[in-house]
Amino acid sequence: MIKNVVFDIGNVLLTFNPRKHLENLGFPEELRERIYAEIFESDEWIQLDKGVITEKKATENFCKRAEDISKELKLTMKTWKDMLKPIEGTVSILRDLENKGYKIFFLSNFHRDAYEKMYLKYDFLRIGQGKVISYEINEVKPDEKIYKKLLKTYRLNPEETIFIDDSLANVETAEKLGMVGIWFLDSDGLEMSLEEYI
Structure with missing residues (x-):
């Protein structure tokens, strides 16, 4: 019973639909896929789930790895909760x-x-x-x-x-x-x- x-x-x-959120932010498809991979498929994303890293530190890591799109990565991290x-x-x-x-x-x-x-x-x-x-x-x-x-x-x-x-x-x-x-x-x-x- x-x-x-x-x-x-x-x-x-x-x-929870990151790709849709990135589309709503107005990013072109190629950039969307890159941001998706950099953030939502990263080790840091799992570490955030595990509570062993801060969002600030994760964002710093993302931007260090992909400096050329750091502005877009910061915006995504700032706004991603809007999709919930x-x-x-x-x-x-x-x-x-x-x-x-x-x-x-x-x-x-x-x-x-x-x-x-x-x-x-x-x-x-x-x-x-x-x-x-x-x-x-x-x-x-x-x-x-x-x-x-x-x-x-x-x-x-x-x-x-x-x-x-x-x-x-x-x-x-x-x-x-x-x-x-x-x-x-x-x-x-x-x-x-x-x-x-x-």
């Missing part, structure tokens, strides 16, 4: 599950500064019984350690727990640890998947 539902945040509850908007369909599902008495948790890879801003901005991130965010424990999904931290901290029985994530690799780790995994593609699909368990 399912008692707990664990939500990822990025691209499940909040939109609620995915209303999923937010509605989360609120409905809470109203039905399910225990809600969050397990997400997220930068400290970005998470703290979103936590204050959106009340649905304050719903529920608990959370483990990557920067807090210096671990990221799909490493098993971050999942085990959630299960142990809140004494969750994996077999009573659904885990929802937009990354298949992250879902597979949850399933390996005994949770019910749902690979998130869109809110309608999530609603249909949950009907099997809820």
Whole structure:
């Protein structure tokens, strides 16, 4: 019997589309792809998720590596949180599950500064019984350690727990640890998947 539902945040509850954001900033395609690689595919991006580097230091590193586009890199780092908007369909599902008495948790890879801003901005991130965010424990999904931290901290029985994530690799780790995994593609699909368990 399912008692707990664990939500990822990025691209499940909040939109995260860097390429679209770079397009909105007006950068031409070739530059967009370069910025995307320099920032969003960098080691520093993972280090920010792990909470082991500051945004200031990460930005300095980006600009040092690609001095010719430092202005564009700084603008991207200054504005990227603007792309984090609620995915209303999923937010509605989360609120409905809470109203039905399910225990809600969050397990997400997220930068400290970005998470703290979103936590204050959106009340649905304050719903529920608990959370483990990557920067807090210096671990990221799909490493098993971050999942085990959630299960142990809140004494969750994996077999009573659904885990929802937009990354298949992250879902597979949850399933390996005994949770019910749902690979998130869109809110309608999530609603249909949950009907099997809820």
